[in-house]
Amino acid sequence: MSNPATAPDPNLSGAQGNIAKVLKRIGSACENCSRDPAGVTLLAVSKTRSAQEIRAAHAAGLTRFGENYLQEALEKVGLLADLAIEWHFIGPLQANKTRAVAEHMHWVHSVDRLRVAERLAAQRPAQLAPLNVCIQVQLGDEDSKSGCTEAELPDLAATIMRLPALALRGLMAIPPPAADLEQQRVHFARLAHLLRQLRAAHPTCPHLDTLSMGMSDDLEAAIIEGATIVRVGTALFGPRPAKSPA
Numbered sequence: 558m559s560n561p562a563t564a565p566d567p568n569l570s571g572a573q574g575n576i577a578k579v580l581k582r583i584g585s586a587c588e589n590c591s592r593d594p595a596g597v598t599l600l601a602v603s604k605t606r607s608a609q610e611i612r613a614a615h616a617a618g619l620t621r622f623g624e625n626y627l628q629e630a631l632e633k634v635g636l637l638a639d640l641a642i643e644w645h646f647i648g649p650l651q652a653n654k655t656r657a658v659a660e661h662m663h664w665v666h667s668v669d670r671l672r673v674a675e676r677l678a679a680q681r682p683a684q685l686a687p688l689n690v691c692i693q694v695q696l697g698d699e700d701s702k703s704g705c706t707e708a709e710l711p712d713l714a715a716t717i718m719r720l721p722a723l724a725l726r727g728l729m730a731i732p733p734p735a736a737d738l739e740q741q742r743v744h745f746a747r748l749a750h751l752l753r754q755l756r757a758a759h760p761t762c763p764h765l766d767t768l769s770m771g772m773s774d775d776l777e778a779a780i781i782e783g784a785t786i787v788r789v790g791t792a793l794f795g796p797r798p799a800k801s802p803a
């Protein structure tokens with residue numbers, strides 16, 4: 558029988574190899590477009606992954622994790638409270654579920670409605686730093702359930718900037734699948750354009766510096782167009798198990 562104290566943790570060695578591969582992809586993408594890799598943050602998307610797998614990924618050097626499902630996220634936040642993890646909520650957020658997010662998360666990437674923003678602000682505990690938020694924008698003509706429209710964006714952004722418990726950091730999008738790098742770039746370029754417009758309209762808004770875009774299959778295209786956070790799951794942890802019905 559293997560001695561648990563000395564046997565290599567398969568989670569850890571697997572995590573190390575995958576992390577190295579993803580960092581290499583980020584590095585080459587940055588090199589190809591003359592960007593400093595320090596300007597691209599790797600957010601490990603850990604939905605459906607166990608606390609043990611996150612622990613291994615943390616031991617291998619990752620410190621930022623993104624979760625999509627609130628119950629699952631809260632369980633892991635509790636189980637991993639001994640680790641210095643920056644938690645990002647990236648999934649659809651219902652207005653009646655904002656309190657736990659306001660209390661336990663450092664970032665929310667999926668704010669797309671005023672009501673959600675106002676509740677997060679009201680529920681953010683006063684002793685905590687402002688909650689970092691990105692507005693999720695619907696790109697393409699897809700009839701997606703998440704994300705505000707481009708037309709809704711200016712007002713939503715202006716209102717969030719007036720909420721002191723929230724720090725508006727930028728924009729997030731999940732573009733429709735595209736066949737090749739050129740097509741992927743079109744949507745990411747659009748989001749970058751929307752952030753530039755927002756910055757021009759609000760030149761004094763601090764820290765409006767984030768483009769959360771790019772996943773396992775399209776992070777190169779996102780980096781070319783200016784991604785500052787790439788949200789990567791599959792390339793770090795392997796294919797996700799099919800989600801069991803709740």
Ligand SMILES: *Cc1c(COP(=O)(O)O)cnc(C)c1O
Nearest residue numbers: 602647772773788789790791792
């Ligand atoms: C699942 C998910 C990701 C990661 O997707 P991969 O293709 O596994 O890298 C990124 N962002 C969001 C919002 C997700 O839901």
